Amino acid sequence: MQLSPPAPGARGRLGAGICALLASVTPAAAQNNEGTSSTQFETAALVYGEQARVKVVEPMARITRLWAGGASVFAQFGLDVITGASPTGATPSGTSTSSPPPELGVQTTTAASGGTGGSQGPSPEAIPTAHFSDQRFGLDLGWTQPLGSHVIPSVGAHVSREKDYRSLGGDGSLALDLYHHRTTLTVGGSVDQDQVFPVGGIVVGLTDGTASGFSTSDKRVTEALAGISQVVSRRWLLGVSASQTRENGYLTEPYKVLSVVDAGGVPVSSLREKRPDTRLRNAVTLASVYHLTSDVLHASYREYWDDWGVRSHTLDVALRHELDDERWIEPHVRAYTQSSADFFRFSLNQGAPLPEFASADQRLGPLHSVTLGAAFGYRPPGSRGELTLRGEYLVQWGDGYPADAVGIQREMDLMPPVNIGSLTLSYSVPL
Numbered sequence: 001m002q003l004s005p006p007a008p009g010a011r012g013r014l015g016a017g018i019c020a021l022l023a024s025v026t027p028a029a030a031q032n033n034e035g036t037s038s039t040q041f042e043t044a045a046l047v048y049g050e051q052a053r054v055k056v057v058e059p060m061a062r063i064t065r066l067w068a069g070g071a072s073v074f075a076q077f078g079l080d081v082i083t084g085a086s087p088t089g090a091t092p093s094g095t096s097t098s099s100p101p102p103e104l105g106v107q108t109t110t111a112a113s114g115g116t117g118g119s120q121g122p123s124p125e126a127i128p129t130a131h132f133s134d135q136r137f138g139l140d141l142g143w144t145q146p147l148g149s150h151v152i153p154s155v156g157a158h159v160s161r162e163k164d165y166r167s168l169g170g171d172g173s174l175a176l177d178l179y180h181h182r183t184t185l186t187v188g189g190s191v192d193q194d195q196v197f198p199v200g201g202i203v204v205g206l207t208d209g210t211a212s213g214f215s216t217s218d219k220r221v222t223e224a225l226a227g228i229s230q231v232v233s234r235r236w237l238l239g240v241s242a243s244q245t246r247e248n249g250y251l252t253e254p255y256k257v258l259s260v261v262d263a264g265g266v267p268v269s270s271l272r273e274k275r276p277d278t279r280l281r282n283a284v285t286l287a288s289v290y291h292l293t294s295d296v297l298h299a300s301y302r303e304y305w306d307d308w309g310v311r312s313h314t315l316d317v318a319l320r321h322e323l324d325d326e327r328w329i330e331p332h333v334r335a336y337t338q339s340s341a342d343f344f345r346f347s348l349n350q351g352a353p354l355p356e357f358a359s360a361d362q363r364l365g366p367l368h369s370v371t372l373g374a375a376f377g378y379r380p381p382g383s384r385g386e387l388t389l390r391g392e393y394l395v396q397w398g399d400g401y402p403a404d405a406v407g408i409q410r411e412m413d414l415m416p417p418v419n420i421g422s423l424t425l426s427y428s429v430p431l
Contacts, residue, residue, distance in 0.1 A: 040064040044426035051419040053129065054084040070146040080136035080162075085129035089256040089360035091267055091347045092125050094408035125412045130255065136162040150177045158192075164254075167194045169221075182231040186241075187224075194219040198254035205252055205274020206354050217250035235291040245281040258360045259347040265407025268350055273359040275343070281306040296320040309342035310364065326379045332392070334371035340364060346402055346414050362415055366399040385429030394420040 041063050048056040062076040138160035146152045152175040160167045173188030196202075197216040204210050227241030252275045259267035287300040302314040318332040341364040343357040373392030380387070398415025405414070 037065075037067045039431040040066065040428060041431050042426065042428040044424060046422060046424045048422040049420070050084070052085065053418065054082065054086060057081045070152070071144060073143045074141070076138075076140040078136075078138040078140075080134075080138075082136065083133045085131045086255075087362055088128050088130045089258055089273060089362075090128040090270055091259040091261065091360075091409065091414060092127060092412055093267060094124050094265060094412060127414075127416065134163045136160055151175070152177070154188075164198050165194065165196055167192055169193065173225075184229045186227045186229075189225065190221075190223045192221040194221065194249075196250050196254065200254075202250070203254055203272045206271050206358065208269065209272055219247065219249035219251065221248075222246050237289045239287045240285065241287075242284045243282070245279075245283075247279040247281070249277060251275045251277060251279055253359070253361055256359060256361050258345060258358055260350050261347045261406065261409065262350045263407060265405065265409040267347070271348065271354075271358075273361065274357050275359055276308070276357055279306055279308055294322055308364070310339060312336065312338040326381060328377045330375040330377075332371070332373045332375070334369075336367070336369045336371075338367040340366045346405070347409070349406065362398060365415060367396060367415075368398065369394055369396040383429070385427060388424075388426045388428075390422075390424040390426075392422050394422075396420060 043059075043061045045060070046056070046058040048054075048058070058078060058080045060076065060078040062074060064072055064074040066072045138158070140156065140158050142154060142156035144152060144154040153172070155170070155172045157170045158167065169190060169192030171188065171190035173186060176185045177183070178185065195216055195218055201211040202214040202217050204212050223243060223245040225241060225243040227239060229237060229239035232238055252273060256273040257270040258273055260269045260271060262268050281304070283302060283304045285300060285302040288298070290297045296319070298318045298320070300316045303312070304314075305311040314334065314336045316334045318330050320328060320330040322328045341359065343355065343359060344364045345355075345358045345360055347360065348354070348358065371392055371394040373390065375388055375390040377386055377388045379385070395417055397417040400413040400415030401410070402414070
């Protein structure tokens with residue numbers, strides 16, 4: 001059901017792989033240059049929190065075996081412990097009535113943990129949320145085997161499981177080095193076969209919560225990616241990539257609702273959301289790495305669009321500065337903006353004909369965010385390992401005063417700012 005940030009899987013590795021085109025030296029290549037084999041161990045722990053909402057603790061361990069010829073194999077295990085509250089999709093009541101009428105089904109919804117979460121916030125203007133808890137286990141495997149000095153194929157597999165969602169997938173890519181390794185072409189693809197089994201079963205969309213009689217539903221995701229990186233000069237590398245992702249199957253969030261409001265903007269009932277069963281996603285990313293006198297500047301721009309009407313722009317900049325032989329620091333800033341899906345609605349009007357699709361999930365709404373962060377790395381004297389601490393603060397907000405708001409909704413911000421923080425501690429060491 002993906003209420004929290006998804007765990008990296010086959011699709012995540014494939015997307016991140018194109019960014020690796022801009023790395024000056026990959027670990028496998030480094031071992032190849034040294035003509036030796038080694039084993040690398042990495043461990044990390046992420047703590048993620050949204051103000052008064054989702055909390056995630058994610059430990060991870062990864063082991064990589066590198067051979068002298070450039071081949072490598074890795075295994076990665078991750079665990080997400082997810083708790084807190086997630087917006088239900090309902091609108092604030094806007095009233096201070098402590099005992100809403102029985103027809104206000106909008107104020108209670110099934111949560112991912114199996115119980116019901118009272119969706120009324122701490123004040124009548126607060127966004128309704130439902131409490132939940134879950135755990136996600138994930139295992140990733142990957143293998144890279146160079147064929148000569150110019151062709152580098154890679155394959156991988158991924159499996160993850162949580163209380164109401166299972167994902168099983170695989171990916172593959174092929175990198176081709178040209179012109180004395182100054183140009184690298186990469187193509188790849190991935191397939192994920194997922195299964196959704198919500199608590200309470202599959203619910204008919206745009207109804208008051210009637211179960212369809214099915215306990216599970218399938219979701220299939222395929223992605224194709226192509227990219228090119230170019231060494232422009234001794235200091236400058238450029239890369240561009242394009243990807244297309246097709247999703248088919250059950251794409252509705254089973255626990256999300258929409259409020260039905262009267263002419264005064266007061267919610268009088270609720271309906272479960274309904275989304276199309278297909279989605280076509282497209283993305284183009286332009287990335288640059290420039291080595292200054294002593295610092296390294298990373299910059300990227302990503303444009304995304306899909307057939308649901310969502311379009312987004314992302315600008316990301318980081319500057320790595322070496323403090324000395326043992327320490328480095330990397331400030332980071334990211335800006336993001338997103339238009340809403342064609343079927344996004346803050347609410348539905350009582351008595352109006354129902355649309356074919358509708359969702360009040362804020363992740364499909366008109367969103368904006370700014371992220372500020374920094375990483376600090378430390379290589380202890382006499383040790384071959386490196387310790388990294390990364391902290392980020394993100395503020396997210398939306399266009400919460402829609403032109404079609406009615407009654408008391410006009411007086412409330414339906415997408416108020418949300419403060420989000422994360423802290424990651426990681427350690428890597430050759431064994």
